[in-house]
Amino acid sequence: MSKRIDVKDLNVYYGKFLAVEDVNINIEAKSVTAFIGPSGCGKSTFLRTLNRMHEVIPGARVEGEVLLDGDNLYGPGVDPVTVRSQIGMVFQRPNPFPTMSIRDNVLAGVKLNNQKMSKGEADALVERSLQGANLWNEVKDRLAKPGSGLSGGQQQRLCIARAIAVEPQVILMDEPCSALDPISTLAIEDLINDLKDQYTVVIVTHNMQQAARVSDRTAFFNIAGTGKPGKLIEVGDTHTIFSNPTQKATEDYVSGRFG
Amino acid sequence: MTTTSLTQSRGAGRAGDKVFSGAALAAGCLILAVLFGVALFLVIQAIPALVASPDQIQGGEGFFAYIWPIVIGTLIAAVIALVIATPVAIGVALFISHFAPRGLASGLGYVIDLLAAIPSVVYGAWGAAFLAKEISPAYDWLANNMGWLPIFQGPASATGKTILTAGIVLSVMVLPIITSLSREIFLQTPKLHEEAALALGATRWEMIKMAVLPFGRPGIISAVMLGLGRALGETMAVALVLSSGALTASLIQSGNQTIAAEIALNFPEASGLKVSTLIAAGLVLFVITLGVNMIARWIISRHKEFSGAN
Numbered sequence: 001m002s003k004r005i006d007v008k009d010l011n012v013y014y015g016k017f018l019a020v021e022d023v024n025i026n027i028e029a030k031s032v033t034a035f036i037g038p039s040g041c042g043k044s045t046f047l048r049t050l051n052r053m054h055e056v057i058p059g060a061r062v063e064g065e066v067l068l069d070g071d072n073l074y075g076p077g078v079d080p081v082t083v084r085s086q087i088g089m090v091f092q093r094p095n096p097f098p099t100m101s102i103r104d105n106v107l108a109g110v111k112l113n114n115q116k117m118s119k120g121e122a123d124a125l126v127e128r129s130l131q132g133a134n135l136w137n138e139v140k141d142r143l144a145k146p147g148s149g150l151s152g153g154q155q156q157r158l159c160i161a162r163a164i165a166v167e168p169q170v171i172l173m174d175e176p177c178s179a180l181d182p183i184s185t186l187a188i189e190d191l192i193n194d195l196k197d198q199y200t201v202v203i204v205t206h207n208m209q210q211a212a213r214v215s216d217r218t219a220f221f222n223i224a225g226t227g228k229p230g231k232l233i234e235v236g237d238t239h240t241i242f243s244n245p246t247q248k249a250t251e252d253y254v255s256g257r258f259g
Numbered sequence: 260m261t262t263t264s265l266t267q268s269r270g271a272g273r274a275g276d277k278v279f280s281g282a283a284l285a286a287g288c289l290i291l292a293v294l295f296g297v298a299l300f301l302v303i304q305a306i307p308a309l310v311a312s313p314d315q316i317q318g319g320e321g322f323f324a325y326i327w328p329i330v331i332g333t334l335i336a337a338v339i340a341l342v343i344a345t346p347v348a349i350g351v352a353l354f355i356s357h358f359a360p361r362g363l364a365s366g367l368g369y370v371i372d373l374l375a376a377i378p379s380v381v382y383g384a385w386g387a388a389f390l391a392k393e394i395s396p397a398y399d400w401l402a403n404n405m406g407w408l409p410i411f412q413g414p415a416s417a418t419g420k421t422i423l424t425a426g427i428v429l430s431v432m433v434l435p436i437i438t439s440l441s442r443e444i445f446l447q448t449p450k451l452h453e454e455a456a457l458a459l460g461a462t463r464w465e466m467i468k469m470a471v472l473p474f475g476r477p478g479i480i481s482a483v484m485l486g487l488g489r490a491l492g493e494t495m496a497v498a499l500v501l502s503s504g505a506l507t508a509s510l511i512q513s514g515n516q517t518i519a520a521e522i523a524l525n526f527p528e529a530s531g532l533k534v535s536t537l538i539a540a541g542l543v544l545f546v547i548t549l550g551v552n553m554i555a556r557w558i559i560s561r562h563k564e565f566s567g568a569n
Contacts, residue, residue, distance in 0.1 A: 051458065053454065053457065053458055056453075056454060056457060058361075081460050081461070081462050082460070084457060084458055084459065084460040084461075085459070085460025086460075088458065088459070089454075089458035091451065091454060091455065091458075093451055095449075095451040095452055095454070095455040096455075097452060097455065097456075097469060097470065097473065098452070098473075098474070099473035099474065099476070100473070108456075108459060108469060109459035109460060109461075112459060112460055112461055112465055113460075159455070162455075162459065163458075163459070166459060166460065
């Protein structure tokens with residue numbers, strides 16, 4: 001139920017502005033890959049190109065290929081809607097639908113596929129997804145209450161439950177803990193560790209300790225200066241990137257000497 | 260530094276605070292005073308009509324018998340206007356906020372706002388002189404083919420000056436109100452929620468159903484209620500378009516009357532008890548509008564927990 005992603009010669013543009021230049025990276029299935037780098041280096045932009053969410057921004061476009069187990073996401077006739085149902089996303093700020101109950105939030109994505117579900121099947125899926133997101137015990141008595149009444153960390157886990165309810169191949173996380181307190185962050189990190197048994201996980205983070213804790217592989221992005229495109233500097237095993245990187249810029253960044 | 264420094268404050272800033280809070284309080288009180296004054300005026304002036312013996316009231320059967328047909332007529336016209344205008348307005352607002360290219364969207368928004376700038380007497384003249392004539396063949400068709408429905412019972416009015424025509428004219432008049440308010444609400448939908456829907460694999464329409472419409476629901480209700488207020492109170496257009504008469508179920512025959520048009524048409528020549536009767540009719544309209552607004556607030560508050568405000 002998880003697929004690998006291979007990116008070939010990817011350029012991302014906002015209008016005429018080249019935001020991310022010439023990225024080549026292989027993301028392994030059933031592993032956690034972290035993207036680190038200074039603000040504005042294009043790591044979030046690049047993450048969004050992995051499920052075509054960058055197309056929400058007017059003028060954004062890409063050149064190159066993103067292959068999901070060999071199928072190009074940008075091939076002719078590929079529907080971004082289908083791409084996004086296979087590659088889920090969790091955002092920086094928790095965003096459960098405020099008008100929906102906890103239960104309906106979990107089922108929101110599934111209902112889109114127009115599958116007729118019996119109540120029993122839906123209940124089972126809600127329980128399975130919430131348990132998958134380590135949230136079941138906290139919310140099982142108030143599934144009909146609005147999702148916006150939960151704490152920030154619970155809301156973020158609800159968003160993860162919503163994402164895994166549609167059984168995606170890949171889960172992208174865009175700084176999922178940056179709006180959370182340390183305890184909630186720990187809960188999410190534990191969850192990411194569990195998720196990689198079943199899913200391919202890609203996480204963008206500003207927090208290098210977090211990248212070191214949760215990821216198997218780490219990619220370092222950097223930017224030469226304002227107005228220059230972001231670039232992938234180095235990618236490798238997390239342990240190697242943090243202890244023995246090949247690039248000087250990576251070493252400077254992970255050791256805190258610049259950034 | 261002495262200990263008194265904490266108790267000293269910048270005099271000018273404090274004075275500004277007081278002036279502002281005083282002005283805000285005065286404005287709030289003024290609204291209440293005006294509302295109370297109008298209500299008091301209506302009640303006092305209406306009392307003679309309410310206590311008069313039935314045979315003195317126009318029609319000779321008392322105030323209630325006089326007022327209820329035009330209350331129903333008012334509601335019919337307003338409901339027709341909303342039934343036509345609401346879906347169109349929401350559609351146009353969604354098109355402007357989420358579908359149209361940016362250049363077209365601002366142009367279209369401007370044109371819609373222009374509709375609101377046309378005086379109601381112009382709408383009335385357009386409805387009476389143009390729309391009524393053009394639309395009467397459609398009424399004939401309705402009478403011939405759907406006449407089994409009481410609301411389309413024939414024979415259709417030859418002039419087309421019916422309550423349905425009045426309702427259509429009203430719908431054009433309330434369209435810009437509902438459209439521009441809905442558009443503002445739709446544009447405020449948090450990007451986060453739109454992206455949440457899209458990231459789950461929603462199409463644009465599904466995203467609108469999941470994120471935009473639920474978020475905008477209280478706003479849409481408020482917009483519709485403002486439109487309803489305009490439709491209920493609109494005088495000139497109805498007075499010009501509608502060939503009034505007794506209450507009839509058929510929307511395509513002449514007949515029916517609205518409170519506002521009834522007051523406008525009769526007030527200039529009225530005197531004595533007739534004036535009281537008309538003012539009492541105005542009081543009834545006031546109460547209807549108040550009731551509608553309270554119901555709208557209740558509908559909105561019922562879903563407060565899920566509104567996203569928390």
